[in-house]
Amino acid sequence: MSAGLTNWEGRVGAIALEQTAPPGYGVVLEALAGEIELAGARCILLDSLIGGVMPDLPEAACERLQASLQAIDLLSQHLAGLSAFARRLGMETEDTCEAPVALALQDVTLGALADRLLTALGSESQGVEERDQAGDLDLF
């Protein structure tokens, strides 16, 4: 995979996974479930933050935000369902079949997410943190 690639700074997944055996599909699905669960938690946090400021806002602004809150609530439930699906699938999947994740990780442009996935899939972290170098890696 990725032989001959240049200007690869920030493509943490591609670099490190060349050095380790590919993970099994069960591990990959569990890592995905964990990330979806985190996205769901962030939705719940956003919902809570918006709900917290609404009493201080003018009525017209509150009405506009209600539709957003409904969308966030639906998204949160959507993510909970996807997470449960991936989690169960991961638990029921044997790890004997290796997942070719290196190329897929190259498509993850959010650095912190790529680094967390990398770690969950058995490689060394490249030390990319949220609010650090966590943005779209193509901007580097």
Next chain:
Amino acid sequence: MVRTPRIVVADSDRALLEMLQIRLDLAGYETLVVRTGRAALDLVKVARPSVLIAEVQLPELDGFGLLEELRLSRDLDNCQVMMMARRLAPEDVRRAAVLGVKTCVAKPFSGADMLDRVAKLSNRSAPAPKAVVWV
């Protein structure tokens, strides 16, 4: 005044730590997270949590080593302990029980499931499902 229950979570999985911190904080707990066993050891001694949730396979000092040190120093005397692991052998479960672990949780789990377990462990009623506040 009722003290907010303080929880220390120790795991090297950053996604899991952030997810648990958000869910537990919103449920009314004060949540402190660390990524290594050594950091957990230092934090528990200072923070005196009412609940400790620790992964078995922690870097620097594993979950069992962490609990052994904290039991020796009596820093867990007023703390309920939960362990998390992807797989736990029967001897690990026995070892956990000897170290006073109340609950062992198999990974992966949902945030909602963990909230229920923490509520039971800390003798609180489980938080109501998150509902949107309509104004």
